[in-house]
Each structure stands twice: as C-alpha cells, then as structure tokens.
Amino acid sequence: MTSPLQQKIKITGPSMVTANRTWDGVVIYRTAQKGWSASLADAAIVRTSDEARTLLSEANADDVGAIGAYIAPVEIKDGGAIKPGNLREHIRSEGLTIDLLPVPA
C-alpha cells in the first residue's frame, strides 16, 4: 500500500478529512485536536495540499479508531459554517434524502 505521505494529493479548495468509526461505522471527521468528531462543524479545515496530506496521514495512523479516511471538499459559508462540498458528503453528513417506510418507534 502506498504511504499516504507519498500519495499525490491535490486540493482545489477548503477540504476536510472524513472516515467511518471502526466499531460502529458512524461518519466521523478529523479534528484539529488530532481526534475525531461525528459533527462536521468540528472538522479541521485544510487549504493547501501539504496540509491535506498531513491531516490524512494523521488520520490514517489511527487504524483502530477509524477506517477508510479520505479528503473531501467543504464549503465555508459566511460566518464560518462548514458545509459539505458535494452531494456524497451532504448525504453522509445530513443523512438519507429519501422517505423510508414508516417504522414504529
């Protein structure tokens, strides 16, 4: 497997690192405190490819806590709110876009 440090990583805008939590699969985001959060609002934002490479490398080092880490785009709204940068990340962050069959509580 290619080391994340050697992977060609090029970002074109603000980005974050996301993965799934190992024990339950929940969507998580890498934080600036070198941990993980289930909230996109807590995600560390990187703006250069070098920063992205470093953040991804740190994320991949936590093989027990998270799986499948990758870099994904975000939008930074006026006021600093972080929003997913594409539909896939929107669905991962906000949940299904469909109506489910009614399941009794």
Added chain:
Amino acid sequence: MYAYDELDRTLINERVSEFRDQVKRRLSGELTEDEFKMLRLQNGVYLQLHAYMFRVAIPYGTLSSKQMRAFARVARKYDRGYGHFTTRQNIQFNWIKLAELPDALADLAEVGIHAMQTSGNNMRNVTSDQWAGVAPGEVEDPRIWSEILRQHTTLHPEFSFLPRKFKIAITASEHDRAAIKIHDIGLRLLKNADGETGFEVLVGGGLGRTPFIGKTIKPFVHGRDILSYVEAILRVYNQYGRRDNIYKARIKILVHELGIEKFAKEVEEEWKQMSDGALTLDYSVVEEVRSRFSYPAYEKLPHMPDELKQAAHDPLFERWRKNSVFPHKVQGYSIVTLSLKPVGGPPGDATADQMDAVADLADRYSFGEIRVGHEQNLCLPHVAKRDLPQLWKALERIGLATPNVNLVTDIIACPGLDYCSLANARSIPIAQELTRRFANHDTADLIGRLHINISGCINACGHHHVGHIGILGVEKNGDEFYQITIGGRADEGAQMGTLIGPAVPYAEVADVIEDIVEAYLALRDRPEELFVDTVKRLGVEPFKERVYATR
C-alpha cells in the same frame, strides 16, 4: 424447505465463533483494517456511506417463517427497524455496528441463516426461480440442484480466491424468472430425448461496466455431470481469468476475449480429465438432497372455491388477484406475490413489523414458507385459493397488497447514493418519484407490463441494462445525470437495452420516463403489445424523438 443437517449447523456455528474472534481482534487493534477487510467481506460485511452494511444470503430465495422472524429481530435489535431485499436473493441491513455483528450472525445461525460468500471473489449465493417447486410446467424443482451446488462450492478452497466474484442462477421453467442469461453461469434444467434430467449451460453473462448476455456453452449436460462440468468451467476461469485488472476479471471478459468456441474447448479438455471422477453425482446423493426438502401436504381443493367466487364481486380484491396471484401446479392453490413497491416507498424495503406479519401469514396461509425474487418482491408459494380474500385483507393492513406486480411502478432499484459508497447518483428517490407519477392503478394497468430498472452507478446492481426502461445514474461535474436505455429484458429473451441519447439531469428523469410511456401508448399497435415489443418493432428512434425534440 430444506432441512440443514448437523454438518451444516456445525459449519455455520463455527463460522460465527471465528468471526466473533476476528471482530474482537480488529477492535482491539490486533488486526489492521487491511488484514480484516477480506475477513469481513467473506462474512458479508461492507462499509458503506453511513455505516457497515450486512448482506445475508437467502439460498435460492427460499425462507421459512422462522427465518423471516429472525430477519425482523435483527432489523429491530441491531439495525433501524427495516431491511432491504436485493436483486440476488439476499437481504441487506444498512445500519449495523461492527461490534454487534457477531451477535446478529449468531441470532441468524440459530435458524440456519448465514452470510458466507455474500461478498468477495468467490462463489456467491446460488439463486433460482422464486416459484421453484410450485410453478406449473416446471421440469423439476431447481432448488435440489441449487443446494447441491451450494454445498459443493461453500468454502471450497479452490474457489474462495477467484479472479472476481462468481454468480450462478438456475431455472427449470420455460419462462426464466431467475435471469440466468445475465449470470456468470446460467443453468436451465431440462429433459433430453430419453427423459433424463440435465442442463443447458450458459456462461459469460453479466452486467456492470461491460455487459454481456450469457452464451450456451453446452446444450445438454447430464445431471450426474453438472458438478464436474461447472467445476471445469471454474478451473478454466481460475487459470486464465485476469487478475491484473479488476474491470477485466469477470468470466464474461474471458469468454468474450477467447470466444465461446475456444473457451468451450478449454472447458471440454479440463472436463475430460475429471468427468468420471469423484464429482460425478451418484443418484443416491441427489435423492438424499431431494429428501431433505419438505413439501406441503396439499389438500384436495376445488379449482374455484365459493370464497373466491364471492370475493370476485369486490373490484379492489379482483384488481389485486388479477395482478398478484399466479397459477400453482396443484389445483386449488395459488402463488401470491407480495409487492415491496408501495407508492413512494424504497423498492425492496420491508420493516421488521412487516417481516413478522409476513411470517405469521406464511404460517397461516402458506405452510410457513416464503420466497424472495430477484425483482425485490416476496412471495407466498402455497396459498389455498379459498384463503385469498382473507390473505388480501391482511396484506392490505400491512401495506403489502399494492397491485403493481410487473407494472410500471414495480421498479427494481439499487440502494444508490443514499447508501452505497460506489454510487455516483441516487436511485431510490428517482424510483419514488416515478411511483408517485404512475400511482394511479388504472393508468398502470393501461400501460401493462413494463419493467423499470435503476442503477446508481455502472456496477449495475439495479440491472438497468436489462430493464424495459433502464436508468443509469452518472456524475457530471458534481451533478447527478441519468442515461436512459429502452428495450432491455432479463427473461429467456434477455437482451441489453439501447441508449436513447444524452444523459438527462436528476430533475428531468421522471418527465422523460413519462414522455417515453406516453410515446409507447401512442405507438403500440394494440393494447396487448407490451412496451418492450413496441420498442423491438419500431426501434428507439420514435422514443428518442419524443424525449429530445423539446429538450
């Protein structure tokens, strides 16, 4: 139903213990994800967008009421209260926690259910006709042979690390409900001139990035030779199949590149060396497997009971009966399809409560047996005709009596971008919008048989290539677009649909499908001419013109 023996039960239970230990080691960090990934995949555990997805096999689509209740328990206890029936007679749970998966597997093992080989580069769940054993005119029950193949290939070391996944489907009826022509190996059970049971063997079918219809490699292989012949095919594939390129690794590519004649010659050479060996099926072995299938003690019942005559006055019942009830091989009984395609619902989904209710209805009306078809619907295979009115009322109460089987709203759809990590575009919302557009049952009846298949990416889990109308989601500059094909079919006359033109954006898909259907209604030469036959007669041009003239 097939009754597992001690060997089967031991195998399943050992597998649960093994996986429990693997999960424990993964969560402790003793196993890395790289080391664990193949192990979880061999137990049907994928990582999807939001969570782990757990795929469980329903061999040849046959389930007992007990097993269905176990699915309901898993859905309720470990998931979010529902499950999704797939196009290959599996059920998927979308929200399961890795830490709880061993317990879920153990619960399923108690009723003889497992997830072995529902993923990975091995022999997948052997699928069959959901009407197996009850369809009128069937040569014989194809599940006997499905089970023999299942037993032989499960955990077979030679076939656990194939170049790519490998799928077999078997039918025993003239009308193919198992889509055998789009499988790696398709088997059609038949009798030769001497009345001996055997198979027409097809090879190299498949969809995905490079779709092919399976080709007949041998028109008749005697039943006693089917294991050795299938094994010969697998050996040739194992030897020559490409492992350097995932997109060229399926057997269909090998068959295409070698040509069917050369491929057949290779198989024949291989088979010569083993055709009279240990894999030749002794009659007693086949009979032993046959004896482990139990069949209902059918009563002698009238063809047209009074209960049915009375209920026929209710137009809603009649609409459902004409749509969802099919002839059975035994007089006085019917096969009933339970639509998992309610208007506005996700195709193929069932809640835990519905699963429990179906299990109860199976006990009351279908000798405790349920079937699952590749069209993502359920089926009660042994319903006495006198019970149909009561069954219909019960199905109405649980939302499983939508009279849309084989109609425009009986849509096959993959989970798409709402769940799947491979998808480029959403499938389910497109299906839901279409079911709302065509919600009027009179309109759907007027249109007649029309299969719409939707895939959220080129991997084609929604079998879009063979839909009468196929919809394939693609991504263009971050937006969802959809390619439309028409004229495909998955039955005995299987063929790929033809692309009608440039992809259309998400918001326009339902309008485009409405245009195509309206064009068909105007173009068909009589009400009985099916959509797919009109396309065959006229080609795609008139439809293309209708769709793109104003776009």
